[in-house]
Amino acid sequence: MKNLNISVISAGLVLALGAGTAMADRSEWPSSFTVGTASQGGTYFTYGSGWANLVADEIGVPGGGEVTGGPNQNLALVHNGDMAFGMTTMGPAAEALAGESPIAPGVPLDNACAMFPMYETPFSVTVLSNSGIESIDDIPSGASIGFGPSGSTSDTYFPRMLEELGVDFDRRNGGWSDLAGQLQDGLIDVIAFAAGVPIPAVSQLEVQTDINIIEFTQAEQQQIMDTFPVAAFEIPAETYQTLSEGARAVSMWNFAIARCDLPESFVYEATRAVMENNERMVQIHRAARFSVPENYDKNGVLAWHPGAARWFNENGFSIDADMIHN
Structure with missing residues (x-):
């Protein structure tokens, strides 16, 4: 009986510690989030609003898409902390990192990290x-x-x-x-x-x-x-x-981006929500049939957010340490 009580107490402590860790992780999460998309009538708006809603449903944090000027502005908004997430293409991303963005000429926009592949x-x-x-x-x-x-x-x-x-x-x-x-x-x-x-x-x-x-x-x-x-x-x-x-x-190629200083666990869960629900994403927009983990290697420009990189590495898609933001 004494051994049984000790086992029960130990199991309770493990559960409590686990719950405490989860609570501590979520305590650093934002209370809501916004995804920078583009103009209405374009694919970005439909796709981005849809994945914002999917992530909100999956992780329990309110979120939605917002009309923007598209990839260049999304990079600037995410870099500056005005939005948690956004969507961009690799060409504007390369120019932004080099300080050649038309939105912020001369300023390297390096606080926007890769999150997951979208489509071409x-x-x-x-x-x-x-x-x-x-x-x-x-x-x-x-x-x-x-x-x-x-x-x-x-x-x-x-x-x-x-x-x-x-x-x-x-x-x-x-x-x-x-x-x-x-x-x-x-x-x-x-x-x-x-x-x-x-x-x-x-x-x-x-x-x-x-x-x-x-x-x-x-x-x-x-x-x-x-x-x-x-x-x-x-x-x-x-x-x-x-x-x-x-x-x-x-x-x-287009990639979803996340502000590099967002909590790792938050971006991990947001990435998991999209990468593990491709059927729901395709229902949002047919272009999402390319939003699969296998296309992670189409990013050779942006550093990966540590939370996103952790999901890919845990699921058999190797991202080198030198490509992960620190």
């Missing part, structure tokens, strides 16, 4: 079918082209890409939904999208009117790949009703 962002061109534009070469000189929100991945890279291909244009900015409305009303000629597919604004456009999704030629694709930090990509035919076959494009 294809760069694609959409026009109305009655425009007569069926290729990049068909875009008339001086055409008004919408490049998304100012400072977004599209706005940062797509104008340079089209200039590289010899296109002369009048640059316009705005949210994707707003630009889609302008295209339909004839106020602009072209939208140059950089967003995970299917892009909500394009899906809505093709329901309301006839559109062309313009692909790059092989030569154009190679020329862009030789000049910019992008890879070859094909937009699958089943992505849009408009496509009868895959469309040649280029793409850049």
Whole structure:
């Protein structure tokens, strides 16, 4: 009986210590969190708002997505502590680390850490079918082209890409939904999208009117790949009703980011919530089919948050110590 009592007391002490550790970990967590996304009508907004809600449900901390100017602004907001989490692409991330972000020129934004892989962002061109534009070469000189929100991945890279291909244009900015409305009303000629597919604004456009999704030629694709930090990509035919076959494009990887000084256990649980619930993520947006742990190696730019790195390392995806923020 004495031995039994000692065993019961010991077990109770272990449980109490475990509970105390858990309470101590959570005591350092924020009372709520915000995820920086991008404009409404784009993939970032749909995806980011969805994963914020999923994480909030899974870990019991209120959270939500917030409209922002996209990857560059998200890096700055997370770095400055205005938001806990955000979403970015690898090109803007590399520029931000080097102090070359258009949001904060000369200031290395190094307090934003990698959290988990999201998906590839294809760069694609959409026009109305009655425009007569069926290729990049068909875009008339001086055409008004919408490049998304100012400072977004599209706005940062797509104008340079089209200039590289010899296109002369009048640059316009705005949210994707707003630009889609302008295209339909004839106020602009072209939208140059950089967003995970299917892009909500394009899906809505093709329901309301006839559109062309313009692909790059092989030569154009190679020329862009030789000049910019992008890879070859094909937009699958089943992505849009408009496509009868895959469309040649280029793409850049997106990663979720976390403020580097957030508690390790908080980011660990938030990472676990997304990485272990891919079916729910795909229900939020089809681009999340690429949000799987195996794609962790697509990040060669940002240091990993220690909490995120711990989840990956525990689950068989090795992240080197020199790639983990300390």
